[in-house]
Amino acid sequence: MKIAILGTRGIPNNYGGFEQFAEIFAVYLAQKKQDIYVYSAHDHIFQEKTFKSVNIIHKYNPEHKMGTVGQFFYDLNCILDSRNRKFDIILQLGYTSNSIWSFLLPKKAIIITNMDGLEWKRSKYSKKTQKFLQFAEKKAVKSSHFLIADSLGIQKYLKEKYNKEAAYIAYGAAPFLNPREDLLLQYNVKNNNYNLLIARFEPENNIEIILEGVAAAQDHKLILVIGNNDNAFGYYLKKKFGDNQKIRFLGGVYNKEHLDNLRYFSSIYFHGHSVGGTNPSLLEAMAAKALIVAHNNEFNYAILKDNAFYFSNATEVKQLTETVNKDNHKQIVQNNLDTIIQEFNWNKINESYLRLFEKSLQ
CATH class of the missing domain: 3.40.50.2000 (Glycogen Phosphorylase B;)
Structure with missing residues (x-):
């Protein structure tokens, strides 16, 4: 052909x-x-x-x-x-x-x-x-x-x-097989002691709701926010949350090895996408054995099913940030990796x- x-x-x-x-x-x-x-x-x-x-x-x-x-x-x-x-x-x-x-x-x-x-x-x-x-x-x-x-x-x-x-x-997506904890030094974070959000800075990715919940939580973990924030919505979010010591805006990171390691060693990976089909970054998080907290919609549930925690508002993000830890949910993390291997x-x-x-x- x-x-x-x-x-x-x-x-x-x-x-x-x-x-x-x-x-x-x-x-x-x-x-x-x-x-x-x-x-x-x-x-x-x-x-x-x-x-x-x-x-x-x-x-x-x-x-x-x-x-x-x-x-x-x-x-x-x-x-x-x-x-x-x-x-x-x-x-x-x-x-x-x-x-x-x-x-x-x-x-x-x-x-x-x-x-x-x-x-x-x-x-x-x-x-x-x-x-x-x-x-x-x-x-x-x-x-x-x-x-x-x-x-x-x-x-x-x-x-x-x-x-x-x-x-x-x-x-x-391809299973992430070669974790390197030493790469975390470049981001000044430690294994399972930070949360992660990777998204384009667009309202339908629910970044604001996630950050509102994180800011209100009694949890002191840092959240790394990765994505090109050089737009009007990015400026708005940086102004709103820029003084919060728990929230660190990193801008765009395009090195896949670094992204995979940040996913792998994170405590919670937030996925706020609510529009569209199968999101590549969600599959990559599953492939990197991240514990996923996702926006509650049909697109995300069709992929993750019961192997994630879901939120619809900032209050639910706050509660999940305070109560969910990767160490306690190793099976659903493994289930998601198995899904990548078998289906994606x-x-x-x-x-x-x-x-x-x-x-x-x-």
Whole structure:
């Protein structure tokens, strides 16, 4: 098969979840002797034409000049290029900035789209932007031959709203096997003596509720808050909680070894995400044997089931911060690792995608 992956900033990954998946899956396809191409931004840090036998196509991305709107033109450049390459399958990762160009997609290729989360529900977007994202979602559903949902909640939503079946294929993670306690020295924390929160600074990730609960708790453990906070919501939270001695804002940390160790040695890992499908950072916390306290919603429960503690408000965060300790809940930590190995391992995810590709061409 001749396959293209669109919708990422490129590989190898130096940005986020879709890029991580694209790298892992594309290398897997290359190992299976498939003819695989990944579109990358012109200014990606990796400038070679191949990566581990994966073909790389660099296209101009004006995002550095235009901001977010530049993504629309980057996707346009990728789609226009794809028209001349006779791909059997085009896999689109997400739809927000490429669905408006769907009428330009090559007519003979099978279009498969991973529908990501419910982007239009994100409170950071204006009402006008939310309406556009609903329009883009509808366009993606109509223009795709096959849909992929990375959570059962998204699969159910697509069926109910559009009466369209989506294949459920989750995101993946790899068990964290090499803990290094010495790395904690760089963050001035000790094993099982701090809590952890890793998230984008957006209201729907419930960072404010978590920090309100932590601030009110009679527990003296420090909480490390990791994520790029250089936005309006980040400034607001730093102003509100910046004087609290228990709360330390670290900004973005992108070294995966460091993140995995911080998860592994934490007492509580807070996961506040409430919008979207299977969140990569949640799976990575499970894979790193973190004890998870998660926001109570269908997306998180579908993954964690009874192997986590749940909160809906700051009072519940306070109570859990005061009473929950990793040493007392080793079994549910192990259960989550077993879930990663059995259900969310990358080999299973890759095989599921490949089977869908083969089926789509029958």
